[in-house]
Amino acid sequence: MSSIPKIVILGAGYGGILTAQRLQKELNYNEADVTLVNRHDYHYITTHLHMPAAGTDSIENTRVSISKLIDEFKIDLVKSSVQEIRLHDKKVILEDGTLSYDYLVIGLGGEPETFGIPGLAEHAMTIRSINSVRLIREHIEYQFALYKNERRPQERINFVVGGAGFSGIEFVAELADRIPKLCKEYDVDPALVNIYNVEAAPSALPGFAPELVDYAIRVLEKKGVTFKFGVAIKECLPGAVLLNNGEEIRSQTVVWTGGIRGNRLVEAAGFETMRGRVKVDEYLRAPGYENIYIIGDNSLIFNDEGRPYPPTAQIAMQQGVCCAQNIVASIRGKAMRKFEFHNKGTVASLGKGEGIAVVGDKKYQGWKAAQLKKLVDLRYLFIIGGIPLVLRKGRFL
Amino acid sequence: MSSIPKIVILGAGYGGILTAQRLQKELNYNEADVTLVNRHDYHYITTHLHMPAAGTDSIENTRVSISKLIDEFKIDLVKSSVQEIRLHDKKVILEDGTLSYDYLVIGLGGEPETFGIPGLAEHAMTIRSINSVRLIREHIEYQFALYKNERRPQERINFVVGGAGFSGIEFVAELADRIPKLCKEYDVDPALVNIYNVEAAPSALPGFAPELVDYAIRVLEKKGVTFKFGVAIKECLPGAVLLNNGEEIRSQTVVWTGGIRGNRLVEAAGFETMRGRVKVDEYLRAPGYENIYIIGDNSLIFNDEGRPYPPTAQIAMQQGVCCAQNIVASIRGKAMRKFEFHNKGTVASLGKGEGIAVVGDKKYQGWKAAQLKKLVDLRYLFIIGGIPLVLRKGRFL
Numbered sequence: 001m002s003s004i005p006k007i008v009i010l011g012a013g014y015g016g017i018l019t020a021q022r023l024q025k026e027l028n029y030n031e032a033d034v035t036l037v038n039r040h041d042y043h044y045i046t047t048h049l050h051m052p053a054a055g056t057d058s059i060e061n062t063r064v065s066i067s068k069l070i071d072e073f074k075i076d077l078v079k080s081s082v083q084e085i086r087l088h089d090k091k092v093i094l095e096d097g098t099l100s101y102d103y104l105v106i107g108l109g110g111e112p113e114t115f116g117i118p119g120l121a122e123h124a125m126t127i128r129s130i131n132s133v134r135l136i137r138e139h140i141e142y143q144f145a146l147y148k149n150e151r152r153p154q155e156r157i158n159f160v161v162g163g164a165g166f167s168g169i170e171f172v173a174e175l176a177d178r179i180p181k182l183c184k185e186y187d188v189d190p191a192l193v194n195i196y197n198v199e200a201a202p203s204a205l206p207g208f209a210p211e212l213v214d215y216a217i218r219v220l221e222k223k224g225v226t227f228k229f230g231v232a233i234k235e236c237l238p239g240a241v242l243l244n245n246g247e248e249i250r251s252q253t254v255v256w257t258g259g260i261r262g263n264r265l266v267e268a269a270g271f272e273t274m275r276g277r278v279k280v281d282e283y284l285r286a287p288g289y290e291n292i293y294i295i296g297d298n299s300l301i302f303n304d305e306g307r308p309y310p311p312t313a314q315i316a317m318q319q320g321v322c323c324a325q326n327i328v329a330s331i332r333g334k335a336m337r338k339f340e341f342h343n344k345g346t347v348a349s350l351g352k353g354e355g356i357a358v359v360g361d362k363k364y365q366g367w368k369a370a371q372l373k374k375l376v377d378l379r380y381l382f383i384i385g386g387i388p389l390v391l392r393k394g395r396f397l
Numbered sequence: 398m399s400s401i402p403k404i405v406i407l408g409a410g411y412g413g414i415l416t417a418q419r420l421q422k423e424l425n426y427n428e429a430d431v432t433l434v435n436r437h438d439y440h441y442i443t444t445h446l447h448m449p450a451a452g453t454d455s456i457e458n459t460r461v462s463i464s465k466l467i468d469e470f471k472i473d474l475v476k477s478s479v480q481e482i483r484l485h486d487k488k489v490i491l492e493d494g495t496l497s498y499d500y501l502v503i504g505l506g507g508e509p510e511t512f513g514i515p516g517l518a519e520h521a522m523t524i525r526s527i528n529s530v531r532l533i534r535e536h537i538e539y540q541f542a543l544y545k546n547e548r549r550p551q552e553r554i555n556f557v558v559g560g561a562g563f564s565g566i567e568f569v570a571e572l573a574d575r576i577p578k579l580c581k582e583y584d585v586d587p588a589l590v591n592i593y594n595v596e597a598a599p600s601a602l603p604g605f606a607p608e609l610v611d612y613a614i615r616v617l618e619k620k621g622v623t624f625k626f627g628v629a630i631k632e633c634l635p636g637a638v639l640l641n642n643g644e645e646i647r648s649q650t651v652v653w654t655g656g657i658r659g660n661r662l663v664e665a666a667g668f669e670t671m672r673g674r675v676k677v678d679e680y681l682r683a684p685g686y687e688n689i690y691i692i693g694d695n696s697l698i699f700n701d702e703g704r705p706y707p708p709t710a711q712i713a714m715q716q717g718v719c720c721a722q723n724i725v726a727s728i729r730g731k732a733m734r735k736f737e738f739h740n741k742g743t744v745a746s747l748g749k750g751e752g753i754a755v756v757g758d759k760k761y762q763g764w765k766a767a768q769l770k771k772l773v774d775l776r777y778l779f780i781i782g783g784i785p786l787v788l789r790k791g792r793f794l
Binding site for chain 2 (some may be wrong): 035040059131132134135136138139141142144146148149185186187
């Protein structure tokens, strides 16, 4: 057994990749063993998933091979699925093996929250992984193919998106851009196709200024989206969605973006959680565990007003950097740094050439916001992969 | 009422298009009214359907707008679906109207023959139209997407093709070419995918010389196709195919190419038929009707050895020309011409760069046959649409 500390990072999302890259940079030779565990051999750009989900961009522009981001001489990559975290044994049980750790970084990502709505888990699809968005894309196209081979049932070309938050709005915008192309390919009159966005809250995109939200709604309505605000999905059946206002929408396609919760593995490990999220300490550690860091969708951090920060790529990345620095400091017996979130702005895309954005006090809409979205994407590619990655995956920009 | 004869052509397949084009060329101004009825506003190249079905070529390379093939100043196009042929009233009932005729040309195309095999009509797909091949293509791709989102059930990536005749073999070859691309797109190990070709007869491609058939089987086996000769499909269930040797193949995808029969509308009209086909007279007329011509898949013509010619594009085209000439002759009171089939050869493609062909006494295999297949396709485009069509749709060649 080596006497150097073993660091195990679970998940190669925004948080996990940034942690791994920062550890790789800051640790000296033989100062620690670092292992990164991920279910796939690729990292994906979650904030871009709405495009391949709708079929408006390719999968390959949305993922990067992890081996291109990590120096495998310095970090071990294990492609496996985590089954269990055993806190008392300091072990992680994988699908096909076991890993011991001295330091554990949990960046496993969240899960869709269905709030117990009947049928949603069975019949709705979610935008959460490369596999899930390929399914959404193919499912939608398959509906068009079936429509033309059946007696033109309307449920094949009604599309329901649950939730008008970030993912719901960005997806609905891409879908609206995609429908005319599918109609052309399958000889379907676009006027027959319906896209419904159902949101229990009275409006869309919480956190954005009302004038930007209004702008977004106008843009999407013009693209053919029908919004149903203040209406909740009551039940999801095969072929239909029941709303709490008594309405029934016939549809074979429901994409649920209405909620996200922490990972069940984190609950199962025995941490105290709120909807699967752990309120971490100021250094990003799980309460009671000096050697366990929780970052990204599974961590809960409150702002000065006592409200939790929404789980975003931006906060996960900043957490990854801070967590890596704190682990290095801890190994070296140095002082750790408190996590502080620096909001660099928020951008939502509204399909081709359209978007809304807030940067500091400034608000943007239209093509300027769309350009900002591209800039954010480019910046991320640059951060994780430098110029080569920007050039390789930047095609979609 | 005009006193000039009304010619109604049902179906714009190989036979119908050639009839219409030849009538358009030979008839003088006001010599007859010609109406061409077709369910779609496009003509499609049936012998090319195996490619878009497998996803190896686009739909647009497989169809041509009828208005590009027909002079609408000379021929009326009616986009509608035929519901009934009323021989005694000399009327055709359409989905949305009625047409009277003096001369009727029936070129409605055949239908899949399932020989009463249970479940085949419900669970198997067929290669017979633009709509049906789009469905096959999307269904197959959807299976890959589902496979990655379920617990990797083998039935999603087992593909069964029933029948090893022309369509079965040409489709299976394209599918074998397509699978590696789908595997790459969906991160599936190609070794896990199975393509089964099930044929009740002891071998493939009846009509070809045994050495060419052997060559074809070798080529396809090398591409990963598993043949089951002398085995019949006993039943088709959701998710499985039962064979008459007791075997069960788990599969969500069954493409049936095992048989074709005449159109049920022809039977329903009251003609005497054999599997929906009408034994036409030497001028291609239905027995007992001097004004009704039946061409293509619905006609039955015997060769000198007393065996029926298989329904092919080649014979349908020659019938179209002959039928048009005979209608013109009949209107002018001239002598009609007896139909004689001139076999110009047979080519079967075996996927990219591979094929087998017979032209006269000569046999070809490999890339030469593949070139011949392209030549046949080009020649057809030239016949129906001249150089402009060759240039527009010739891309796939």
